Amino acid sequence: MSAKSPAAPAAGPRTPLVAVAGNPNTGKTTLFNRLTGSDQKVANYPGVTVDRHAGHMRLPGGLDISVLDVPGTYSLSARSREEEIAIQSIAGLGGEAPPDLVVLVVDATQLSRNLYMALQILELEVPLVVALNMTDVLESRSESIDAEALARELGVPVVSISALKGAGIQELERSIERTLTNPKTALPGPRWTPESTELRADLDRIADSMPPDWIRGSPTRARALAAWALLSVDAPDELHGVPDAVRRLALERRARAAADGRQVDAEIIRGRYDWIDSRMGTFVRPSRRGRERSERADTVLLNPWLGFPIFLATMSVVFLALFSWSEPAIHAIESTFGWVSDLVRGAMGPSIARDFVTEGLIAGVGSVVVFLPQILLLFLFIGVLEDTGYMARVACLMDRIMRSMGLNGRAFVPMLSGYACAVPAILATRTMERQRDRTLTMMVIPLMTCSARLPVYTLVIGALFPPTMLLGFAPVQSLLLVLMYLFSTVLALIVAAVLSRTMLKAPSVPLILEMPPYRMPHWPSVLRQMVQKSRAFLSEAGSVILLCTIALWGLLSFPKDPGLEARRDVLAAQVATLEAEASTPDAQARLDVIAAEQADIAGQQLRSSYAGRLGHAIEPTIEPLGFDWKIGVGLIGAFAAREVFVATMGVVYGIGDADEESATLRDQIHKEKRANGEPVYTPLVGLSLMVFFALACQCMSTLAAVRRETKSWAWVAFLFAYMTALAWVASFVVYQGGRLAGL
Ligand code: GDP
Ligand code: MG
Numbered sequence: 001m002s003a004k005s006p007a008a009p010a011a012g013p014r015t016p017l018v019a020v021a022g023n024p025n026t027g028k029t030t031l032f033n034r035l036t037g038s039d040q041k042v043a044n045y046p047g048v049t050v051d052r053h054a055g056h057m058r059l060p061g062g063l064d065i066s067v068l069d070v071p072g073t074y075s076l077s078a079r080s081r082e083e084e085i086a087i088q089s090i091a092g093l094g095g096e097a098p099p100d101l102v103v104l105v106v107d108a109t110q111l112s113r114n115l116y117m118a119l120q121i122l123e124l125e126v127p128l129v130v131a132l133n134m135t136d137v138l139e140s141r142s143e144s145i146d147a148e149a150l151a152r153e154l155g156v157p158v159v160s161i162s163a164l165k166g167a168g169i170q171e172l173e174r175s176i177e178r179t180l181t182n183p184k185t186a187l188p189g190p191r192w193t194p195e196s197t198e199l200r201a202d203l204d205r206i207a208d209s210m211p212p213d214w215i216r217g218s219p220t221r222a223r224a225l226a227a228w229a230l231l232s233v234d235a236p237d238e239l240h241g242v243p244d245a246v247r248r249l250a251l252e253r254r255a256r257a258a259a260d261g262r263q264v265d266a267e268i269i270r271g272r273y274d275w276i277d278s279r280m281g282t283f284v285r286p287s288r289r290g291r292e293r294s295e296r297a298d299t300v301l302l303n304p305w306l307g308f309p310i311f312l313a314t315m316s317v318v319f320l321a322l323f324s325w326s327e328p329a330i331h332a333i334e335s336t337f338g339w340v341s342d343l344v345r346g347a348m349g350p351s352i353a354r355d356f357v358t359e360g361l362i363a364g365v366g367s368v369v370v371f372l373p374q375i376l377l378l379f380l381f382i383g384v385l386e387d388t389g390y391m392a393r394v395a396c397l398m399d400r401i402m403r404s405m406g407l408n409g410r411a412f413v414p415m416l417s418g419y420a421c422a423v424p425a426i427l428a429t430r431t432m433e434r435q436r437d438r439t440l441t442m443m444v445i446p447l448m449t450c451s452a453r454l455p456v457y458t459l460v461i462g463a464l465f466p467p468t469m470l471l472g473f474a475p476v477q478s479l480l481l482v483l484m485y486l487f488s489t490v491l492a493l494i495v496a497a498v499l500s501r502t503m504l505k506a507p508s509v510p511l512i513l514e515m516p517p518y519r520m521p522h523w524p525s526v527l528r529q530m531v532q533k534s535r536a537f538l539s540e541a542g543s544v545i546l547l548c549t550i551a552l553w554g555l556l557s558f559p560k561d562p563g564l565e566a567r568r569d570v571l572a573a574q575v576a577t578l579e580a581e582a583s584t585p586d587a588q589a590r591l592d593v594i595a596a597e598q599a600d601i602a603g604q605q606l607r608s609s610y611a612g613r614l615g616h617a618i619e620p621t622i623e624p625l626g627f628d629w630k631i632g633v634g635l636i637g638a639f640a641a642r643e644v645f646v647a648t649m650g651v652v653y654g655i656g657d658a659d660e661e662s663a664t665l666r667d668q669i670h671k672e673k674r675a676n677g678e679p680v681y682t683p684l685v686g687l688s689l690m691v692f693f694a695l696a697c698q699c700m701s702t703l704a705a706v707r708r709e710t711k712s713w714a715w716v717a718f719l720f721a722y723m724t725a726l727a728w729v730a731s732f733v734v735y736q737g738g739r740l741a742g743l
Pocket of ligand 1: 022023024025026027028029030031072133134135136137161162163164165
């Protein structure tokens with residue numbers, strides 16, 4: 001933007017410019033209207049349709065000022081035009097007049113997130129006054145914020161206001177006036193500086209290339225702008241007004257950092273949040289009324305006798321809801337993908353390309369999306385439990401048990417998340433301060449029964465165990481499923497106990513948890529959390545699952561035997577003509593014969609495929625567990641991502657697209673015979689298979705996440721080795737033990 005901004009000071013003695021900035025919906029416009037009354041103008045920012053509200057007012061001491069309502073943004077990167085205008089208005093770049101003071105409107109109910117921008121503004125060395133808004137809401141929630149403590153830590157004035165009710169506005173105006181007339185004391189400098197020397201070097205190099213009118217003689221500001229450029233340079237939009245030299249350098253430094261495995265974004269963002277999070281406890285205080293109410297609730301919820309039953313009941317409700325609520329969505333997703341696949345199959349002629357699209361691509365995307373309902377729901381429940389303040393009590397209740405296993409009380413939430421998906425769960429370990437606690441938690445999270453194991457359990461239980469009742473009232477199939485969940489949980493605790501006494505020995509630190517007051521959940525932040533966690537699943541696990549499904553399709557489909565291919569096409573054509581005929585008994589009989597031959601061809605194709613050969617190659621190692629080479633093919637696929645197993649078994653048994661509830665796949669599993677005529681699948685084999693899936697480390701995405709969070713290949717290797725060894729031994733014991741017992 002090179003056009004002169006409309007609010008540029010008029011000639012003569014300059015009117016100080018005050019910019020009202022903050023996150024969206026924090027009450028900026030409400031405050032702006034209170035300050036300027038009717039004395040305001042609306043225009044557009046040059047070249048964009050973003051409204052630019054500017055006005056005038058006289059402060060209590062008689063000072064006249066211009067006021068600008070800056071568009072709301074969560075941070076000052078330039079990922080949208082609003083954000084770009086926000087940084088330009090605050091830092092005074094790109095033709096915007098530099099403000100003499102920024103009033104940052106902070107939503108007191110969202111303090112941590114709102115303070116992020118405060119730190120950015122301090123780094124830019126722009127005089128700042130924090131208007132702590134929505135304090136009326138805070139009071140109704142029985143909380144209060146220690147504005148003095150906040151002012152002390154930030155080094156700038158903090159004034160509690162309610163823009164809506166008009167409370168504290170005078171005090172704010174006086175504070176603005178004091179700061180404007182005394183600008184030197186208003187520059188406390190940055191609250192965060194990069195920890196790593198590499199990042200510091202990156203920032204300093206970029207800072208050197210900044211034009212002087214950006215830096216204004218302040219090295220701090222130059223570094224802040226460098227951090228801004230580094231964070232924004234991969235934005236989809238161009239960085240308007242940023243000199244080419246800066247942009248090039250930022251891109252180059254970013255690429256170099258990425259090549260070294262450094263994540264500059266994460267380091268900068270986390271550095272600022274660490275500063276905020278480590279002080280939140282001193283800023284936020286529950287009010288006396290809220291404290292008393294919470295204390296009364298805690299006499300019940302933390303009661304040694306009542307606390308646990310209530311906790312177990314809560315968790316049971318959560319898990320029941322998790323399964324029953326997700327079911328309709330899962331069915332809808334499956335039928336949608338089935339429908340799309342049929343549509344594509346109909347539209348494309350028979351070819352490898354068609355098979356790739358339907359069996360590789362569409363099936364792959366479908367197998368990722370199908371997990372979303374459960375993952376979204378679990379993170380919704382966790383979010384609600386955290387936001388109401390109950391999770392802190394749970395951590396406190398569980399602390400004794402967790403600590404006796406060597407785990408940190410804070411490991412509870414990540415381990416609970418592991419029931420949905422290990423990848424976001426591993427990211428959730430970041431709430432723990434000690435790396436040792438994080439590593440230990442990461443080593444056991446993959447044992448939790450994630451949603452990818454569920455289709456496998458459902459298939460095996462449905463096919464091999466009768467739908468009868470135990471003792472007349474307990475359904476055997478459901479009991480088995482519950483048993484599998486318990487099994488993995490108990491094993492995770494045992495493994496934690498062993499590791500914490502051997503490889504990860506460390507003095508246990510008592511959990512110091514601040515008990516937040518109970519309150520109604522704040523839905524916007526619950527939903528945001530839910531979306532963020534699910535996005536972590538989609539972007540990290542999702543892409544790996546998709547790639548593996550496609551790779552597996554290739555392994556299963558090649559090499560092609562031209563003879564078999566030709567025969568298959570002939571049969572397909574015959575089926576088409578027969579189906580077009582009237583459904584005479586004769587046509588039906590011929591269709592059955594053809595179907596048998598088609599299944600036979602699929603079997604031959606599989607045996608000669610790369611995957612089939614691999615299955616044969618590993619057969620000797622899995623035979624002692626009761627598995628044959630066909631299960632081996634499924635296991636190979638499952639090492640990339642577990643749920644691939646079900647689809648693979650469908651291909652192995654020549655049943656187009658199988659899911660865990662498909663009756664044909666269950667029948668086929670029932671009928672499958674060994675060479676000596678014994679059935680391949682017995683309940684004992686099923687049990688052995690489930691135990692194997694419960695324990696084996698079959699998830700590339702988990703390994704990738706552990707590598708990133710521990711920065712160590714050794715831990716990745718250890719995780720893979722111990723889990724897979726444990727799985728093999730446990731399945732061996734189950735199968736051979738069962739055989740000895742005559743099962
Ligand atoms: P902006 O997006 O930052 O400009 O925020 P607005 O000024 O448009 O306010 C967003 C919403 O918050 C509106 O519904 C306001 O009425 C409300 N609001 C603003 N200040 C307060 C406050 O101090 N207390 C309460 N309870 N609501 C407020
Ligand atoms: Mg507004």
